[in-house]
């Protein structure tokens with residue numbers, strides 16, 4: 001692992017590169033280097049054993065130039081200020097690349113949900129929501145699920161915020177339970193977007209999905225739905241992993257069986273799963289498999305200067321945020337590995353969050369078919385636009401995505417005359 005990794009520096013580097021190509025001056029992008037608001041909170045919680053524990057939490061709004069801040073809440077032991085700043089900034093550019101009217105935000109609590117009871121998670125959620133309540137709201141900043149959080153957590157957030165306001169506020173969070181105004185299709189949306197993106201890139205390269213081997217790191221919301229949908233499209237998912245390690249089968253894993261197992265044994269992870277012909281591998285080994293498509297769907301900094309040389313996939317679709325450290329980008333490009341960047345590949349989640357918010361504001365509800373169709377109608381043109389601009393500039397798809405996104409954000413700032 002590279003010890004100097006700072007995800008926020010990674011974001012600034014790629015933003016500066018894109019701004020240079022676009023001909024923007026340092027002043028044009030100076031404000032983008034600073035999150036608009038950073039809130040750090042202490043969350044005292046009575047634990048099940050009667051003790052009191054204080055957890056640390058953050059909500060950061062990187063930009064609200066194009067609309068309210070938007071982005072998930074992460075519950076994970078490694079949450080820290082630089083990580084949340086980076087995740088918030090990625091949201092700004094993600095919302096811009098798919099052109100939805102949001103800025104970027106992100107939040108997190110330093111805790112390990114795998115070691116907490118449901119009561120403890122709910123208590124953390126309620127106290128955290130109360131602590132960040134001055135910052136959030138349907139017109140200001142709209143949280144959603146991320147690593148370690150889910151629809152239930154969003155339901156508790158919505159309830160806590162609504163209690164403070166004295167009335168039901170559906171639009172304060174997205175990714176809620178359907179009963180509370182959650183959008184049909186939101187729980188699958190990020191994985192569905194990754195599936196559309198993977199199919200789009202295979203089509204560009206004239207590769208038949210049926211002859212495509214795939215390895216997926218992370219079997220949470222994003223990884224598991226991606227596995228399900230790519231398997232359904234006829235791709236051969238040969239390896240999957242989670243925090244407990246991975247499994248590999250050359251002829252393709254039985255994905256429906258694995259998903260079934262995980263839905264009943266979520267906390268046991270993949271460790272207890274068995275299938276004829278499979279072998280156990282580490283997460284590090286999964287990343288170095290000789291597959292057509294590698295899909296990191298867990299955390300940041302999984303591919304860096306310590307392992308990029310050994311990556312053998314032809315294509316990497318970044319389902320996680322920031323899985324490739326910037327120094328590894330250059331190594332992968334030299335090796336001829338095509339990388340589809342996170343801000344494009346995993347944007348399906350926030351796009352359907354946007355649909356959820358639109359439905360909440362209008363008090364209407366769309367069918368799942370409508371949601372999925374509208375999602376495709378945003379993801380496919382966004383992919384085409386990134387592909388075209390990257391090829392015109394003879395650059396990577398990451399640079400292409402940032403050329404589009406940075407321009408939209410800077411032009412919005414200029415139009416608002418945010419600086420003189």
Ligand SMILES: NC(=O)C1=CN([C@@H]2O[C@H](COP(=O)(O)OP(=O)(O)OC[C@H]3O[C@@H](n4cnc5c(N)ncnc54)[C@H](O)[C@@H]3O)[C@@H](O)[C@H]2O)C=CC1
Pocket residue numbers: 145146147148149190217218219220221222223241242243244269283297298299300319320321322346347349350
């Ligand atoms: N949930 C969403 O809608 C969106 C999530 N993302 C990103 O996708 C990634 C995954 O998020 P979710 O699936 O929502 O989280 P999740 O909490 O549902 O799942 C995370 C998965 O990663 C695994 N994992 C955790 N630490 C690991 C490690 N050190 N090595 C290997 N695997 C590890 C976990 O065991 C689990 O399978 C994150 O980068 C997140 O920011 C991006 C866009 C939207």
Ligand SMILES: O=C(O)CCC(=O)C(=O)O
Pocket residue numbers: 070071072073094142143144145146174175321346347349350351353
């Ligand atoms: O659905 C959302 O609002 C944001 C999801 C998210 O956190 C992400 O795209 O990284």
